[in-house]
């Protein structure tokens with residue numbers, strides 16, 4: 001962590017936490033009764049919190065019982081206040097109006113609104129929960145008078161130019177499925193089939209056709225921080241889902257997956273992640289999910305003609321093609337012409353990824369080997385036991401029987417303990433993995 005950065009909220013101590021904000025920077029100006037605190041980096045902080053510019057200063061001023069003054073790009077609070085105290089109040093603001101009350105992630109931006117009874121409500125982009133935010137605090141009245149921008153249905157847009165119309169119930173179902181499906185995906189699940197089973201079970205409730213199914217799947221499977229380890233980890237799941245759940249129409253399924261992706265990047269996130277589009281496509285290509293032939297047909301419009309989709313938005317498609325230029329060049333010209341530098345970069349990335357995979361595989365192999373060795377030793381032990389038994393058989397059969405019983409019991413006990421430690425190690429590993437995942441690729 002660089003020194004000027006804090007987690008959102010700063011009470012989270014994980015240095016690899018993906019949500020960061022700059023530390024509050026202030027300067028005191030004036031003197032006597034006219035002394036004021038100038039919040040120098042308010043725009044940066046508000047930007048990091050994804051809240052309207054004046055929200056943090058208005059909240060803190062209310063907490064301090066002071067007034068604010070904003071003129072010519074300076075943001076002032078009456079009186080002299082220290083940064084530490086303000087940081088604490090900012091954390092309070094974050095807990096009340098930036099974090100999802102359910103999962104505690106700062107993922108409610110664009111989804112905060114004033115409800116019917118003047119309640120402040122939020123819907124979480126991460127866990128899908130709709131919650132009530134503190135509506136009693138005096139700052140709530142400020143939200144009511146200056147509500148934050150609310151992202152309406154843009155991301156579930158129906159593609160007005162398309163003749164097909166969605167009825168309101170289907171629209172509602174799609175929205176609900178999109179928002180909640182993400183929480184079904186289990187990134188710790190080892191078996192793709194199990195994960196797919198859960199996803200299928202969840203989607204089945206809605207009785208969707210293929211395009212709705214893959215649109216929703218796409219919405220959930222691409223993480224919000226698009227270019228992360230979570231995404232890389234989910235690639236096999238995407239591949240499996242397209243190959244096995246597309247009712248023998250993998251091309252159409254992929255097309256709707258792509259539309260969901262476009263919607264996410266360009267409608268919902270307003271393009272902030274578009275620089276990763278080519279890289280994401282490259283990985284889809286690398287895993288044989290997106291095929292060269294498909295992409296060429298997509299570029300010339302053949303795919304769109306063949307499978308009309310009610311989710312298609314031409315505007316988004318244009319932006320997508322623009323953002324995917326590097327990838328398209330690479331597909332059209334081959335890896336050794338034109339965009340050579342870029343390709344090398346990608347190769348480098350791929351190499352690193354492969355190496356990491358290899359390392360992990362090796363580790364696993366070693367672990368397996370160790371287990372096997374242990375088993376082998378046990379096997380040898382048993383054989384020895386048998387031999388002994390043969391020798392002693394004639395002499396002390398009764399005694400031997402008792403001894404065997406005892407040994408058996410001891411062995412069982414040992415195995416129990418072994419099982420327990422194994423479980424513990426597994427748990428630990430899981431946690432380690434989780435931590436690793438939080439790291440954005442860009443941070444490495």
Ligand SMILES: [Zn+2]
Pocket residue numbers: 100101102103104105107124125126127128129
């Ligand atoms: Zn949440």
